[in-house]
Amino acid sequence: MTDLLRARVLSRFTCLGDKCEDTCCRGWSMQVDAATLSHYKRDAPELLEAVEPAKETPWIMRKDAGGVCVKLEGGLCGIHKKYGETFLGDACYFYPRATRRLGDSIVMTATMSCPEIARLVLAGDDAAALEEVAVSRLPQELRDYLPPEFTQQQALVIHHAFLGAANDKKADGAEQNFLRIASASRSLERIDKKEWSAMAAYYLQHADARLPTAQPNINDPFNLLHALAGLIAASKKKPPERLAQTIAEMETMLAVSLDWEKILIHADEKSFPAYLKLQTLWKKHGEYYTPVLRRWLTMQLSLAMYPFGGFGRTLSERVTVIGVRLATFKLALMCGCGMYGAVLPQEAVVRIMQSLSRFMDHLADSAFSLRIYAETGWMEESRMRGLLE
C-alpha cells in the first residue's frame, strides 16, 4: 500500500458502470501503457486483439465504428469482468483520477469530465480537500510537479492557499475568487520563486486592492461561444451528444448560429437583446449558482495542481485558460436558465458542467486556445475582469 493525499470527492466516488450517461468507454482513445501490453502478451494474448497502435501514443484500446471500446460489454468493461482489474491499463484503471507527484508526496484528484465526479463536486464544498489515504496501485508514470525552488511542504502550502481562495465563501461570488487568484498569480510571476511560499497567501488576501478596472466588450459572450466552437473544430471531432446539446442551447438563447464549415458565428439584431435578457435573468437568480461556480473553480485548480501545473507554460497563461473556462461555464449556465427556468434541474447542471469538462479538460495543447484568447484580449487582466462581470 502507498500513502498519498487524495481529494475527498474520490472517497465518495464509485463508477456508475452501465448506468453511466456518458461513459468514458465511448469516444476516447484510452491509452494502453507498456506494462499492460507486456502483461497481455505474457498472460492473455487474446487481449492483444483489443488494442491497436496509435499516432500520439504507442497503443490504445481499439474502438468499434461507433467509437465505443470493443471491450465494453452490456455497459460494463469486459476485461474487468472476465480478467479482473489487474488487467486494466493505467488509463482505464485510474480514470477519472489524476495522480501526480509533488516531490515525495503523491496527490490524487479527479476530473469533472466524469458525470459522477461532476455530480459529487456539486454536492458539497469539500470535494478538493486533501486527505491521507493508502492505495494499492499507482500509475506507472507519475509526473513530478515540484519545482526545484520548493520543498514539498512549501508547494503544498501554496497549492492549499490557492484552493482556499477558490473556495472562499465570503467573497462576492466565484468571479471575485477567480480575479483574486488571477491577480495573485500575476504578482507571483513578478517575484523570485523562492519568495512564493511567503507571499502567495499575502497576495491572495490583498488582491482586491490591485484589481484593474473592468473592460467589458459587448461581443464577449458571442466570442466565448465562437472560441469554443473554434477549439472543437480544431480537434477535428464531432462534438459528442451532450456537448452538442449544451452548445445548441447557447446558440438558441444567444440568438446566434454557428457555421461549423467556416467556423463562423452569425449574430443578428436579435442577438444582443437576447443576451441582455439573459443578463437580467442572471442578475435576479445568478446568486443561486454561486456555489456551483465556486465548486467548479476549486476543482479546476485541484485538477491543475495550481499553480504548479495547468494548461499553459506561465501562470498568466494558466490562469487565463481557467478564467475563460469559468466564463464559458457561466455563460452555458445562463443559457440553460434562459431555456429551462431560473433554477435548473440538477441533472442539467451536471450535463453542462461535465460536457464542457469532457472537452476542455482533455485538450492536448494550449497553443491554439491561447492564440484565440490573445486575439480577444482575454490575456489582459482588465479584459478578463470585463469578461467575468
Ligand code: SF4
Ligand atoms: S465516466 Fe465515470 S461514472 Fe462513467 S463509466 Fe467512466 S468512470 Fe464510470
